[in-house]
Amino acid sequence: MCEDVVVLGKDDVQDLIDLEAQCFEYHWTREQFLLGLSRKAFKVLGIRHEDVLAGYIAFSLIEDEMEILNLAVRPEFRRHGLAARLLADSFEVCGENNIKKSFLDVKVSNEAALSLYRKFGYKKIGVRKKYYPDTKEDALLFRYDFPNKD
Ligand SMILES: CC(C)(COP(=O)(O)OP(=O)(O)OC[C@H]1O[C@@H](n2cnc3c(N)ncnc32)[C@H](O)[C@@H]1OP(=O)(O)O)[C@@H](O)C(=O)NCCC(=O)NCCS
Known part of the structure; x- marks a missing residue:
């Protein structure tokens, strides 16, 4: 149904805001997204369906820790495994960055x-x-705790 998981950036901020408005009463502002992305304070992965951003995950990587900051899927796309795909892909990024533990x-x-x-x-x-x-x-x-690779 949906496309592959992709890395999102500044050009996707309006879509992120629209998605968040569907999912949370209190949500990040444009400035928070832009500041975080420009300072590389967090990474954002998303999944689209045609022109619609169906879901996203935002997470920080600091030293060997990953923190999930936000994860949301539009109501009409829920229960199709999108959150699981986003989380699995964020774990892959963790694997590439030697991350040892995750918090949320x-x-x-x-x-x-x-x-x-x-x-x-x-x-x-x-x-x-x-x-x-x-x-x-x-x-x-x-x-x-990510499994030890040694
Ligand atoms: C939580 C959320 C991201 C799940 O997204 P989703 O794409 O529907 O989740 P998935 O289809 O990938 O489901 C994966 C697993 O999550 C659990 N799950 C998802 N929705 C569920 C529900 N309504 N009730 C119970 N378990 C649920 C199940 O374990 C499911 O596995 P299963 O399908 O094998 O039963 C989505 O409901 C959402 O955006 N909620 C509002 C925002 C939010 O609360 N974000 C989390 C902030 S911490």
Whole structure:
């Protein structure tokens, strides 16, 4: 249904903003995307269907750690394996960059994301109470250790 996973950049920021508006109440602004991309603070991978950006993942790589900053799929494209493809491709980038561990936080009520991350081997390592400003929900912290290549 969708095309290959590709690296997104400054030219894709409007599409990213449109996608985020469909998926999150609080979302990154144009400036946040542009600043992060220009400073190479994070990488963004996306999947398109024709002219529509169907899903994306944003993550940072610092030293040997990867942090998932955002992952979203447009409602009409969900349950087709796109998030799993995006996550798998981000793991490939991690493999190329000698990344050893990955972290993320997720709302305690986000069953879809929790199931996805658990499927990829993430384990819960902590809780941040009332972490999210919009719902005051707790954040669950998750960690994944990449298998040792040696
Ligand atoms: C979470 C999200 C990214 C999943 O995207 P998706 O493309 O539908 O996910 P996939 O089709 O790749 O599903 C992969 C796995 O995730 C889990 N999953 C996805 N949607 C699910 C749902 N609605 N309920 C339960 N598990 C779900 C399942 O384990 C699924 O594997 P399966 O299909 O073998 O059961 C999507 O629901 C979304 O964009 N939600 C809003 C934004 C968000 O919450 N992002 C996460 C921030 S941490």
